[in-house]
Amino acid sequence: MTYLACDLGGTRLKIGVVRDGRVIAQTVEPALSHLGLAPRLPVLKEAWLRLLKDLKLELTDCSGASVAFPSLIDRKSGRILAVYGKFADSLDIDLRAWARTELGLPLAIENDARMAMIGEWQAGAGRGCDNLVMITLGTGLGVCAIIEGRILRGIHGQAGVLGGHLTVRYGGRLCTCGNLGCAESEASTAFLRQIAEASPDWECSSLRTLPLDYSHVFAQAAAGDACAVGLRDHSLLVWSSLVVNLIHAYDPEKVILGGGIMAGADQILPAIIEHVNRHAHTPWGKVQIIPSVLGDTAALVAGEWLLRETSDQ
Numbered sequence: 001m002t003y004l005a006c007d008l009g010g011t012r013l014k015i016g017v018v019r020d021g022r023v024i025a026q027t028v029e030p031a032l033s034h035l036g037l038a039p040r041l042p043v044l045k046e047a048w049l050r051l052l053k054d055l056k057l058e059l060t061d062c063s064g065a066s067v068a069f070p071s072l073i074d075r076k077s078g079r080i081l082a083v084y085g086k087f088a089d090s091l092d093i094d095l096r097a098w099a100r101t102e103l104g105l106p107l108a109i110e111n112d113a114r115m116a117m118i119g120e121w122q123a124g125a126g127r128g129c130d131n132l133v134m135i136t137l138g139t140g141l142g143v144c145a146i147i148e149g150r151i152l153r154g155i156h157g158q159a160g161v162l163g164g165h166l167t168v169r170y171g172g173r174l175c176t177c178g179n180l181g182c183a184e185s186e187a188s189t190a191f192l193r194q195i196a197e198a199s200p201d202w203e204c205s206s207l208r209t210l211p212l213d214y215s216h217v218f219a220q221a222a223a224g225d226a227c228a229v230g231l232r233d234h235s236l237l238v239w240s241s242l243v244v245n246l247i248h249a250y251d252p253e254k255v256i257l258g259g260g261i262m263a264g265a266d267q268i269l270p271a272i273i274e275h276v277n278r279h280a281h282t283p284w285g286k287v288q289i290i291p292s293v294l295g296d297t298a299a300l301v302a303g304e305w306l307l308r309e310t311s312d313q
């Protein structure tokens with residue numbers, strides 16, 4: 001199957017053409033998500049047409065289009081159910097109708113964390129395993145679960161994908177979702193500045209002179225910066241606690257970790273594995289904690305599975 005794919009992130013549109021589980025052409029456009037979704041649709045269409053032209057393909061060679069979107073999606077209608085400061089106009093846009101009119105193709109759309117998980121399940125780190133949890137460590141914390149070969153969705157589409165909003169610190173920091181002490185509000189890039197500035201060691205930290213992201217936190221912690229050491233250790237404990245919560249909730253055989261923060265996998269994975277082996281209740285054996293293998297392309301590769309599911313509805 002050949003199809004068009006897009007991962008609509010808050011900062012970048014990852015756009016591709018996929019054939020038989022492989023991205024055969026791709027490009028990136030700025031998301032400009034604060035300006036809304038409608039102005040980006042012609043840009044997306046242009047990018048797809050350009051990629052097809054380079055491949056000497058036509059729209060009629062494609063079976064459909066798939067979109068990964070950073071929100072909750074209604075499975076039956078394909079409509080976007082909520083906005084979180086990005087693409088504020090998206091509740092009023094029917095992407096399936098747009099694709100029919102503009103491309104003459106069916107469109108499948110799903111939450112971006114679910115799409116990343118489906119990609120890893122079908123063609124990446126989760127291949128051959130039907131009991132999986134994936135956590136995307138990045139700007140926010142994306143989560144998805146597959147239980148006995150079925151993607152956990154729930155009646156309102158929010159089961160599983162709110163895993164990053166499980167409470168890990170009782171009475172903790174207020175999250176964008178409204179809850180207190182979510183894993184996301186305690187350890188994610190979106191909240192990193194708030195967390196760092198609350199540290200007693202912030203005033204004399206070398207992090208003040210650097211762009212504040214986890215790569216610098218890990219590097220400065222290794223160099224002995226007290227604020228960075230505190231941030232690193234706190235974040236590792238938050239993510240480890242979240243993994244135990246998700247194992248207790250969803251009974252996976254494997255937990256896949258992906259996202260930009262996983263550039264520091266050599267520090268993250270051993271800490272989480274040690275914590276999980278010590279604290280997760282799994283009398284049947286050990287859960288494997290493994291890195292994603294598809295990276296940025298996981299959500300694009302998921303499109304084939306999702307288009308098949310959508311056409312079966």
Ligand SMILES: [Zn+2]
Pocket residue numbers: 164165175176177178179182184185
């Ligand atoms: Zn939250």
